Amino acid sequence: MTKKSTTGTVAQDESTDVEHWLHCYEQMVKIRKFEEQVNELYMKAFMPGLAHLYTGQEAVAVGVCEALRRDDYITSTHRGHGHCLAKGASIDRMFAELLGKEAGYCRGKGGSMHIADPDTGNLGANAIVGGSAGIATGAAFSSKMKGTDQVAVCFFGEGALGQGLLYEVMNMASLWKLPVIYVCENNQYNEYTHFSEALAGEVLLRAQAFGINAKSVDGQDVQQVYASMLDMVQRARQGLGPSFLECKTYRYFGHHVGDVNRAYYRSKEEELEWKTKHDPLQILIGKLLSKKLTDQSVLDQIQAGVAVEVEHGVKFALDAAYPAISEVAEDVYA
């Protein structure tokens, strides 16, 4: 088996595909350590503005993107670092963008909430909640018109379930059988409000009302996310239309790096419960170790390798040059 399945089929026995799951682990560690450093850069006032950390949700981005090809499309959100990395972005240029440097993915013009990397199919993160639903659906529309078998994934949080645009495009995607997968990351909080205070009815019924194939999974289990995605990607490539995947997950940090006093909307006990009992990295490690498919030294090695990459990335970004002043008016028009 290759590290990453491109055939759109689920391995007969997933647990035997050790190399693939170690790769998933590495990707999740990469996101975890990347975000730790983002928080550090913020605390040390090296980073302009804010960032919305992905920590805790790693299994969603990795499980989804591992089921995609490089030329498949994704659209991301304000909490998008994990999506970009999982789709193949490099750590150093990500950090450079976060620090507003010329070497960043958007030459410093986008920042944390707008990282785009067409080379890896990333059509960009979006700072309007649900704002990229149209773009992802349009990318799927392109794919269908051009007769390619590319799939588009639209990442959004459960907060975007309140946006009308999403339902308009889900209707069209189903009507026209577009190869798009709507991935709802339900991290339970619409900024500072629990989703139960903002959401009526059942999440999946909303997609099912349009005749869209819909499923809910434990978003902390990368194997579950990956398996569901493989099925949905296969359906999309075969022309069977869109799917909707709700991934139940949890955001370890606040809405953004500055949201540190959270007691008014959620308890420390709740946070601790998720961090200790539902951690996506620990869940995968637990499975691999209990089945003796790997050992701690291999995991340590992966962690150490990622730590070096992150360290180099931060240094690269700190040393990188800011854009030339003349760039302020460039790229307004193509």
Next chain:
Amino acid sequence: MGAPPIRLPGLVDQGMLMTVRELTFAEAIREALAEEMRRDPSVFVVGEDVAEAGTPFKVLTGLVEEFGTTRVIDSPISEPGFTGLGVGAAMTGMRPVVDIMFGDFLGLIMDQVANQAAKVHYMSGGKLKVPIVFRTTLGATRRSAAQHSQSLHAWVSHIPGLRVVIPSTPYDAKGLMKTAIREDNPVVFFEDKMSYKLKGPVPEDDYTIPFGLADVKLVGTDITLVATSSMVQVALSAAKMLAEIGISAEVVDPRTTSPLDNQTLIDSAKKTSRAIVIDEGYQRYGVTAEIASVIADGAFYYLDAPVKRMGAMDVPVPFSPVLEDLTVPTDESVLQMAKMLCGRN
């Protein structure tokens, strides 16, 4: 066919001779779309009732017969949805023409236009492009009341990253539409509903008109009438009335508000020393304000009178004809303003 070759005003500089016919404004738009769709398979049209219905204004009649429902696509009544879908398609290799039936519906699609399409190229550091055309309408006096009569081109002219086109003649409409479709930036293209039946000469040959190039519709010496879209015919009519009393008016049509051809406007005002800017958008904070400012800045020492603005009244467009007709500039009101500026009251 068989028409004699003539020189068209806009083509004189290029010294081009073409075979022309009379087309209506609507026919010119349709012909531009059809030609571009034949030329480039990535061009498609999406919107409400664009296929068999050919839009309520019948601008697209016949397109679906030639290109089929895969390229002339009837959408649900979901303006933000199909606009957003168009933006995504444009970012991934297609050239959508999105039909927004009434300019008033810009209120529905503004996030997709102003926050998505307009900003993608810049935010991505120049890596992503959004070659899309949003076709929509402007203009009052159709007795359609407050939500189907506005001229909102100032809204989008305000946003960096967008091109904004406001043609006034069939010739300009066709040439500018072809440029819009070939353009790599998002373009908002406003068609005056009352001009759809306006006839004018249009070449059979392929031609385009660059953005940011104003056209002098009438040469004059005493006063400049800068007029846009629906107001060009109003200005030309006023110019005729002015000529009868010995005032020679120059009528300048910017044709695009973004980019705006500052130089031609300034040069005309320098020559005539007086200027009125006439536009059907609301006057307050409108297109007239921007253009008047450009002229006041650029021609200050040449002006014999303050630059005057004539836009739509700052009221929701009323239904009753006796009220609606009061809200937009007319040839008579332009005449009065011009006479005043020329000291002829």
